[in-house]
Amino acid sequence: MPDSATPALEWRGVSRTFGDVQAVEDVSVAVAGGSFTALVGASGSGKSTLLKIVNRLVEPDSGKVFVHGQDTSDMPRSVLRRRIGYVFQQIGLFPHMDAGQNIGIGARLSGNRLPPERIAELLELVELDPQMAARMPQEFSGGQQQRIGVARALANEPEILLMDEPFGALDPLTRDALGRRVRALHERLGLTSVMVTHDMAEALLLADRVLVMDAGRIEADETPASLLAGRGGAIAQAMVAVPREQAKRLSAVRE
Numbered sequence: 728m729p730d731s732a733t734p735a736l737e738w739r740g741v742s743r744t745f746g747d748v749q750a751v752e753d754v755s756v757a758v759a760g761g762s763f764t765a766l767v768g769a770s771g772s773g774k775s776t777l778l779k780i781v782n783r784l785v786e787p788d789s790g791k792v793f794v795h796g797q798d799t800s801d802m803p804r805s806v807l808r809r810r811i812g813y814v815f816q817q818i819g820l821f822p823h824m825d826a827g828q829n830i831g832i833g834a835r836l837s838g839n840r841l842p843p844e845r846i847a848e849l850l851e852l853v854e855l856d857p858q859m860a861a862r863m864p865q866e867f868s869g870g871q872q873q874r875i876g877v878a879r880a881l882a883n884e885p886e887i888l889l890m891d892e893p894f895g896a897l898d899p900l901t902r903d904a905l906g907r908r909v910r911a912l913h914e915r916l917g918l919t920s921v922m923v924t925h926d927m928a929e930a931l932l933l934a935d936r937v938l939v940m941d942a943g944r945i946e947a948d949e950t951p952a953s954l955l956a957g958r959g960g961a962i963a964q965a966m967v968a969v970p971r972e973q974a975k976r977l978s979a980v981r982e
């Protein structure tokens with residue numbers, strides 16, 4: 728039975744190569760239930776692969792993933808994916824399906840149908856008008872589309888929400904607002920969330936814990952406060968320096 732001492736999610740000695748590329752190398756991390764973790768790193772550092780291994784979009788070469796102490800390699804993929812909501816990079820809505828059908832796709836794939844009232848409830852959860860269920864994806868802005876992506880990920884009432892660069896394609900204002908909304912939803916629904924981002928400022932502002940990846944390995948595992956106090960090593964500090972330098976340069980701008 729799950730209990731609060733068992734991590735909600737754990738990678739244990741997980742590795743994966745693609746040809747000559749070591750995408751993920753011997754990663755062991757345990758994520759506490761109810762926490763919001765950011766996975767930060769340069770392009771190609773292995774963040775997406777680490778996330779995809781959780782719901783078995785990618786299988787590891789070695790190592791295992793546990794959800795509430797249960798070995799995921801023993802679970803049918805459909806059962807695993809019902810317990811884990813996944814927000815894809817580049818939104819990934821089906822263009823020929825309306826918003827409601829996109830939100831209900833997980834249920835449909837497992838032979839069920841989400842009732843219209845549940846679709847309306849999910850749209851309201853991400854602060855969209857329930858009347859919008861019949862609109863096609865291209866009739867929404869990028870930020871609204873990504874909110875539909877979040878509603879879709881939450882449709883099965885998952886315990887864990889994985890987000891792969893969810894705000895990557897959005898303008899900074901929308902990105903900031905949506906980040907706050909997602910953090911508020913995380914609290915309200917009692918989720919365990921892991922979010923991949925390139926953006927250290929976003930990670931520092933939204934997460935309880937920041938994992939820094941480099942060349943397939945976790946190079947730092949710190950709280951935002953600890954990173955801002957200078958800990959986590961050279962790679963993490965080089966990433967923290969970017970928003971800090973920008974803030975300094977902005978505060979030096981005079982009329």
Ligand SMILES: Nc1ncnc2c1ncn2[C@@H]1O[C@H](COP(=O)(O)OP(=O)(O)OP(=O)(O)O)[C@@H](O)[C@H]1O
Nearest residue numbers: 745748749750768769770771772773774775776777
């Ligand atoms: N299906 C695949 N086939 C071949 N190589 C892959 C595949 N998926 C990932 N890789 C390689 O593994 C490495 C890690 O990729 P991954 O997508 O996990 O990195 P990332 O940190 O998420 O990058 P980004 O921030 O650009 O999305 C990269 O060198 C990538 O080219």
